[in-house]
Amino acid sequence: MRDDKPVEEAAGSETPHDEASPPLRRRKAHIRESAEAHLLACAEAVFAERGFEGASTAMIAERAGVPKANVHYYFPTKLALYRRVLEDLFEDWHRAANTFEGTDDPVAAIGGYVRAKMELSRRRPLGSKVWANEIIHGAEHMADILEQRVKPWLDTRVTVIDDWIARGLLADVDAKALMYMIWATTQHYADFDAQIRALGGKRALSQKAFEATTDEVVQLVIRACGARSPDEDR
Amino acid sequence: MRDDKPVEEAAGSETPHDEASPPLRRRKAHIRESAEAHLLACAEAVFAERGFEGASTAMIAERAGVPKANVHYYFPTKLALYRRVLEDLFEDWHRAANTFEGTDDPVAAIGGYVRAKMELSRRRPLGSKVWANEIIHGAEHMADILEQRVKPWLDTRVTVIDDWIARGLLADVDAKALMYMIWATTQHYADFDAQIRALGGKRALSQKAFEATTDEVVQLVIRACGARSPDEDR
DNA sequence: GTCTATACACGGATAGAC
DNA sequence: GTCTATCCGTGTATAGAC
Incomplete structure (x- = not known):
């Protein structure tokens, strides 16, 4: 069973x-x-x-x-079960987040992160919905996770992005606005899949279509922040 | 009272x-x-x-x-009340959507639409949350609105965007992916405000800060789709 | 049109047999 | 560790006085 x-x-x-x-x-x-x-x-x-x-x-x-x-x-309680689900989800999110580390090339780092987030949306759409639902309703059951785990991670990413901007590798974007755009756009494909299906004529779920969409999203984000690889000429 | x-x-x-x-x-x-x-x-x-x-x-x-x-x-029922709220929300959404019409300049049209959506997120964040919540949970109570009202509108927008691309005014983006990015990013500031507050150090709600964020989002989107005004030289 | 009282079902949680 | 039966609060919806 x-x-x-x-x-x-x-x-x-x-x-x-x-x-x-x-x-x-x-x-x-x-x-x-x-x-x-x-x-x-x-x-x-x-x-x-x-x-x-x-x-x-x-x-x-x-x-x-x-x-x-x-x-x-x-x-013991429904809330305890819910809480465990949220903690589980954070661990998965955190693994995807780590793809952002490890390279100094903004195109590779940001593009790789977008891909990881898209893959997470494809692999675990239900979890993404639980997460989104919790935040929409005030995030009171995960305030500590946001404060102690997500915020420090985001702050280091903002530092890295600001550094890339200072070195001319990125357009002068607001780092947090960029991160929010990445989160919102990638998670949209999990959280709003009912709408996407209603508007898209039933498709958008096949593996092939999802990979093509991932490429599109990566391109959109890369262009949005004007990313350029470190070894590229200006 | x-x-x-x-x-x-x-x-x-x-x-x-x-x-x-x-x-x-x-x-x-x-x-x-x-x-x-x-x-x-x-x-x-x-x-x-x-x-x-x-x-x-x-x-x-x-x-x-x-x-x-x-x-x-x-x-008569809780569902009837909920349904009326959703219909009300669509009317508001539809008014913002109309800012997309009326100009053939992609920078003005897309930028204006992003501003209208950001303004809607600022003015009616609770409504945005209701809408998001409904879609996350399957959108069964607004399937007709999506199919009969939103989908036709989106289809015409896709046609316009594809035309802009054909005329070289936009990069070769997937029109729906672009629209989803705009929706996701702008609505993020309403739906995920609890997370933004938890991660942003309490601010992000002042009128000034919101206007600055709106400008950032407009710039990100314009760059993302590589928009160029019709009268601009290449 | 407005209110109090209530019918009736369902939800979370627990007791206690196996 | 697993199950049946049950307590008790809350939820939607309605009846009927004012």
């Missing part, structure tokens, strides 16, 4: 019994881990479709194929 | 009475009109803060300063 990670049992018994029993501690820990992961995935989908208030624990339980009480066994 | 439109009474009596009574029909019609407008404004705020499912008729009634039952007197 659970299509999660394969079981990693038979890892050697830790609690020596006379019975040839499997390692109980580990087995129990794995059950919890696997059940939590499964519930988190189902919760993400329901929160994306209906929002925090609109989602009910009954819906999440039904999608997970377990009774309602099991949800409360693994996560 | 109601801070809506001023009463337009004393418009001449229609039902001749011996009493010097005011025109009853008109007076009643005005009461309804005014009460509906007031409820719509309060509903927009609550829907923006909590989403459709999260909003309760009790909250809307409380904000409007009326008993819960009055809400159901003017709007």
